[in-house]
Amino acid sequence: MDIVSVAHGVVGYDGRPVLRDVSLTVSAGEVVAVLGANGSGKSTLIRTILGLVPLSGGTVSLFGTPQRRFRQWHRVGYVPQRLDAGGGVPATVGEVVASGRLARRGILRPPGAADRAAVAAALESVGLTGRAKDPVATLSGGQQQRTLIARALAGEPELLVLDEPTAGVDSASQVAFADALAGFLHTGGTVLLVAHELGPLQPLIQRAVVVHDGRIAYDGPDLPAPAGHHADAGHDHQHQHCAEDSSLAIVRGAVDG
Numbered sequence: 534m535d536i537v538s539v540a541h542g543v544v545g546y547d548g549r550p551v552l553r554d555v556s557l558t559v560s561a562g563e564v565v566a567v568l569g570a571n572g573s574g575k576s577t578l579i580r581t582i583l584g585l586v587p588l589s590g591g592t593v594s595l596f597g598t599p600q601r602r603f604r605q606w607h608r609v610g611y612v613p614q615r616l617d618a619g620g621g622v623p624a625t626v627g628e629v630v631a632s633g634r635l636a637r638r639g640i641l642r643p644p645g646a647a648d649r650a651a652v653a654a655a656l657e658s659v660g661l662t663g664r665a666k667d668p669v670a671t672l673s674g675g676q677q678q679r680t681l682i683a684r685a686l687a688g689e690p691e692l693l694v695l696d697e698p699t700a701g702v703d704s705a706s707q708v709a710f711a712d713a714l715a716g717f718l719h720t721g722g723t724v725l726l727v728a729h730e731l732g733p734l735q736p737l738i739q740r741a742v743v744v745h746d747g748r749i750a751y752d753g754p755d756l757p758a759p760a761g762h763h764a765d766a767g768h769d770h771q772h773q774h775c776a777e778d779s780s781l782a783i784v785r786g787a788v789d790g
């Protein structure tokens with residue numbers, strides 16, 4: 534079954550086209566990375582799939598249901614692009630992760646054993662067991678990102694959508710995240726993620742979709758080769774041009790051969 538299906542999707546902001554006739558399907562159990570240069574429309578594509586940005590043309594279906602009629606949002610986990618952790622979130626790690634259960638249990642019902650077990654399993658899967666009582670603000674950026682991933686996993690989704698889950702994240706957290714993702718895949722999950730650099734995620738990715746100027750420029754199994762020192766997991770800061778170069782290399786490869 535197609536978990537996600539976008540057909541001829543057109544999206545614009547204030548009349549300015551950002552996605553132009555985009556079609557994409559993601560099947561059950563697939564791990565698809567959306568790659569492309571800054572501003573190419575990657576975030577817009579996944580936000581459109583989630584119904585956070587309206588289509589001005591085309592259709593989106595989730596789990597075989599047209600998005601406008603889709604109500605089973607507990608089947609979808611979403612980790613948005615990380616905000617710079619400036620302000621400090623006054624919640625504990627445990628509270629943030631537990632909030633990922635709300636769509637499952639309904640706000641009025643107190644958490645039960647299944648909720649607590651799911652939260653504990655999610656914390657464990659990202660390597661944050663023991664940090665549940667710590668305020669999120671006391672964690673490193675990478676650990677905060679892991680908290681958000683645990684929050685999404687706690688909802689026991691079937692589809693996980695992540696916007697640059699490893700951007701600017703320390704290498705230990707990248708590895709912890711890759712392990713969590715492998716565990717999620719083992720349970721039959723489907724993953725759609727936006728990435729600039731794949732790093733430790735690379736072995737898990739089965740398919741790359743390259744967005745270029747609001748269109749799908751490549752969709753297939755070839756992933757960008759890790760480039761030189763950029764491939765080093767300890768290489769922490771973001772090099773946007775690297776992904777762009779890799780994407781263009783893929784596109785050229787697709788055109789040439």
Ligand SMILES: Nc1ncnc2c1ncn2[C@@H]1O[C@H](COP(=O)(O)OP(=O)(O)OP(=O)(O)O)[C@@H](O)[C@H]1O
Pocket residue numbers: 546547551569570571572573574575576577578
């Ligand atoms: N809410 C918004 N309102 C107006 N324009 C927007 C909005 N969000 C994104 N854009 C613009 O749409 C274009 C595509 O943005 P988008 O965030 O989808 O790209 P991206 O490929 O995810 O980029 P990045 O890698 O920088 O996250 C950009 O020109 C961006 O400035």
